[in-house]
Amino acid sequence: MTTATVESDVDMAARFARDVDPLLDALSRRARRLAVNDADAEDLLQDTLLHAYRGFRSFERGSNLKAWLFRIQYHRWISTHRHRQRRPAEVAVERVGDRELAGEVARLSSGRPSPEDEVLESLSDNDVRAALANLPEGTRMVMYYAGVAGYTYAETAALLDVPIGTVMSRVSRGRQRLRVALAHLDRTGSALAEPAGRSA
Structure with missing residues (x-):
């Protein structure tokens, strides 16, 4: 042995x-x-x-x-x-004003979803899938990982082997394209539409 x-x-x-x-x-x-x-x-x-x-x-x-x-x-x-x-976000106290603090407390205490979440809840899964399928492949993949699967931008960048800046710009363009593609289906009002005459 x-x-x-x-x-x-x-x-x-x-x-x-x-x-x-x-x-x-x-x-x-x-x-x-x-x-x-x-x-x-x-x-x-x-x-x-x-x-x-x-x-x-x-x-x-x-x-x-x-x-x-x-x-x-x-x-x-x-x-x-x-x-x-x-972990909760850490921000230097000197950089947070009373207005920002009050707004954040009001938002958290209301428990209400964001306008974007309200609109997405009103749409059918098939509508969202169809709109996603019409996005360019790179944008579609980023929107899937960051928007649907719940990965952070950094995790999405690592998964797709692209810089985090690319992920951020693709998410921005993807949201704009989805907003246009789904605007006619918005049953909650005008949350999907860009405000007209918005000034910076």
């Missing part, structure tokens, strides 16, 4: 360092693309390496280590984003 040799913790740590070291630059570059700033990118890189080290015994030797590390990094980034989304 043969027994498999169990790798010691010291040997595993040495193998992890040896195998991962050549990939650190690629992991660091990708962390900077995913994160908002350098500090968040460094945190993401450290978090990725920590989780990779914890699971390194289960990594199958001979398979693609870079892809495995990138997958861990992406999942850690998504997890961090979702955690931050659940």
Whole structure:
């Protein structure tokens, strides 16, 4: 009967360092693309390496280590984003005036949906699907992930491998096109229509 040799913790740590070291630059570059700033990118890189080290015994030797590390990094980034989304927004008190504070409190306490949500509730799913299907593919995909599936702009950018600015501009154009395509179906009044003569 043969027994498999169990790798010691010291040997595993040495193998992890040896195998991962050549990939650190690629992991660091990708962390900077995913994160908002350098500090968040460094945190993401450290978090990725920590989780990779914890699971390194289960990594199958001979398979693609870079892809495995990138997958861990992406999942850690998504997890961090979702955690931050659940936290209340933090704003410096000096930057919030009485008017903004009162407006936000009134909006939150009323529990009423936004005008955009009211209009979407009045439309059938088929109408919305048809309008989405007529959007250009790039805009349609962004609108699906950011508008339907509930991903943040940053998550959508990562999923589609495009800059976050591209996601934001496509969402803006997509909303405008949907507004035009669905305006004739608006049963709530004029919430879909752009206000005429609006001044900046």
